[in-house]
Amino acid sequence: MKAIWVYDLEIRSMELHLQIKMNEKLFVRNPEQTELGRKIIEFSIRLIHENGFEAFTFKKLAEVIGSTEAGIYRYFENKHRILIYLTAWYWSWLEFRVTFHLNNVSDPSIKLKKLIQLLAANVVDDDSTLYVDESLLHQIVIAEGSKAYLTKHVSEDNKDRLFKPYKDLCSLIAGIILEYNPAYTHPRSLATTIIEMANLQMFFMHHLPSLTDFGQSKDEQLVVEFLEDLVFCSIRK
Amino acid sequence: MKAIWVYDLEIRSMELHLQIKMNEKLFVRNPEQTELGRKIIEFSIRLIHENGFEAFTFKKLAEVIGSTEAGIYRYFENKHRILIYLTAWYWSWLEFRVTFHLNNVSDPSIKLKKLIQLLAANVVDDDSTLYVDESLLHQIVIAEGSKAYLTKHVSEDNKDRLFKPYKDLCSLIAGIILEYNPAYTHPRSLATTIIEMANLQMFFMHHLPSLTDFGQSKDEQLVVEFLEDLVFCSIRK
DNA sequence: TTTTAAATGATAGTATTACTATCTCATAAA
DNA sequence: TTTATGAGATAGTAATACTATCATTTAAAA
Numbered sequence: 001m002k003a004i005w006v007y008d009l010e011i012r013s014m015e016l017h018l019q020i021k022m023n024e025k026l027f028v029r030n031p032e033q034t035e036l037g038r039k040i041i042e043f044s045i046r047l048i049h050e051n052g053f054e055a056f057t058f059k060k061l062a063e064v065i066g067s068t069e070a071g072i073y074r075y076f077e078n079k080h081r082i083l084i085y086l087t088a089w090y091w092s093w094l095e096f097r098v099t100f101h102l103n104n105v106s107d108p109s110i111k112l113k114k115l116i117q118l119l120a121a122n123v124v125d126d127d128s129t130l131y132v133d134e135s136l137l138h139q140i141v142i143a144e145g146s147k148a149y150l151t152k153h154v155s156e157d158n159k160d161r162l163f164k165p166y167k168d169l170c171s172l173i174a175g176i177i178l179e180y181n182p183a184y185t186h187p188r189s190l191a192t193t194i195i196e197m198a199n200l201q202m203f204f205m206h207h208l209p210s211l212t213d214f215g216q217s218k219d220e221q222l223v224v225e226f227l228e229d230l231v232f233c234s235i236r237k
Numbered sequence: 238m239k240a241i242w243v244y245d246l247e248i249r250s251m252e253l254h255l256q257i258k259m260n261e262k263l264f265v266r267n268p269e270q271t272e273l274g275r276k277i278i279e280f281s282i283r284l285i286h287e288n289g290f291e292a293f294t295f296k297k298l299a300e301v302i303g304s305t306e307a308g309i310y311r312y313f314e315n316k317h318r319i320l321i322y323l324t325a326w327y328w329s330w331l332e333f334r335v336t337f338h339l340n341n342v343s344d345p346s347i348k349l350k351k352l353i354q355l356l357a358a359n360v361v362d363d364d365s366t367l368y369v370d371e372s373l374l375h376q377i378v379i380a381e382g383s384k385a386y387l388t389k390h391v392s393e394d395n396k397d398r399l400f401k402p403y404k405d406l407c408s409l410i411a412g413i414i415l416e417y418n419p420a421y422t423h424p425r426s427l428a429t430t431i432i433e434m435a436n437l438q439m440f441f442m443h444h445l446p447s448l449t450d451f452g453q454s455k456d457e458q459l460v461v462e463f464l465e466d467l468v469f470c471s472i473r474k
Numbered sequence: 475t476t477t478t479a480a481a482t483g484a485t486a487g488t489a490t491t492a493c494t495a496t497c498t499c500a501t502a503a504a
Numbered sequence: 505t506t507t508a509t510g511a512g513a514t515a516g517t518a519a520t521a522c523t524a525t526c527a528t529t530t531a532a533a534a
Contacts, residue, residue, distance in 0.1 A: 036481075070483085149444070150440070154445065158445055192438070192441060193467070201429070208391065229423065294492080296490085308512075
């Protein structure tokens with residue numbers, strides 16, 4: 001496994017800056033390396049969160065960051081690539097969190113529980129990344145995430161490894177499932193089911209509550225319970 | 238339960254024409270009642286299937302059916318409404334099929350098995366509807382279906398009951414789950430999980446196979462097995 | 475310190491998309 | 505015969521999704 005996360009540890013100020021190494025094919029120019037690039041990330045998150053991906057345009061983005069459309073095209077081929085970039089970033093960040101929280105945990109059932117918690121619970125912006133609001137990004141992934149791969153050009157995008165972070169997280173989860181029960185026959189499909197349902201049940205809970213069993217309380221812990229139940233029943237030895 | 242399906246039974250010719258009664262708010266003018274309207278349905282299915290929803294425009298649709306953009310706007314407010322219409326149609330049609338196939342079946346476990354088969358297996362165009370190719374429509378629902386509700390205006394669309402067919406199917410499934418095990422605590426969330434995963438695992442199997450456990454064979458029966466396993470483990474008494 | 479390259483800003487322009495409006499004409503029901 | 509209805513034809517607009525060019529600032533290299 002190659003290094004995906006770069007720790008920029010400043011001992012003196014006791015700040016841990018987390019930098020995620022992104023696939024070069026996701027962008028035209030690396031947005032993390034310039035001021036404008038970082039503004040593009042920060043404000044595309046805000047705008048997509050606010051108005052939805054369909055209403056998001058480079059023109060509007062350019063306006064709020066005081067730049068021009070052409071300026072943004074220097075970083076991203078089109079708005080869909082920004083969406084893929086943001087979701088890829090999110091999945092990489094989540095994989096880091098999962099790895100971090102599962103460190104030194106040996107019991108696979110505890111691993112799975114912590115994992116489900118990390119996947120389904122609301123995210124609090126953790127300040128370890130300056131220009132990414134993880135809380136907003138999480139909500140974007142819930143509401144817009146699947147649009148990143150539900151396209152006619154999935155296969156080409158996949159060849160460019162644009163979905164690798166998602167796949168890596170899926171592999172990680174599948175591995176833990178197999179640790180728990182090496183005989184389980186569908187670890188990957190169950191992993192994607194957990195990931196996707198963590199997001200979708202949250203979306204339904206808020207917007208189409210009658211499609212879930214937790215419309216009244218709108219408590220994300222109920223989603224966690226549902227997923228735990230689903231997973232542990234399935235992989236029971 | 239109000240009548241959703243209209244059977245237009247022609248005894249003499251032995252043809253059963255199935256007509257699905259659609260919510261009035263889905264369209265500006267009912268496309269089923271005119272030649273142009275039916276062409277809009279037929280060819281929007283073909284075009285969306287062929288080029289994807291993003292590349293689908295009223296202009297292109299108008300060209301292939303020999304009409305004009307303005308002509309299509311007389312039937313649908315915009316292309317997103319066509320997508321909602323098509324998915325609503327599909328879910329109504331599927332609910333009809335499920336009800337039909339589960340008729341006279343009393344054992345809830347057989348019901349659930351038949352249901353999963355109907356949800357996850359490839360659809361064969363059944364010729365009972367002249368201008369709807371159910372096979373193509375099924376593939377559209379797999380690849381584009383969630384875009385119908387993943388918008389900033391879900392709640393308003395929901396108030397107009399545009400997602401009622403989906404919800405009805407969900408209720409139907411949840412009911413069968415409770416028949417099997419009245420003590421099961423998440424029947425609705427499990428129902429949406431079955432529906433969504435039937436589609437998503439199929440999509441992943443074909444386009445991002447490493448996210449599933451059936452990438453090699455690409456056999457949809459493996460999706461059926463996965464779902465059966467998932468469901469019956471969860472609701473076991 | 476000067477040269478050079480990189481990053482950005484400013485401006486312009488095009489094809490396409492997503493509509494709205496209006497007017498005519500054919501047809502078929504009242 | 506009147507009158508709605510459905511549909512074709514045409515026009516026009518604002519916004520979207522780009523591409524191209526050139527000037528300027530800034531920062532790194534010589």
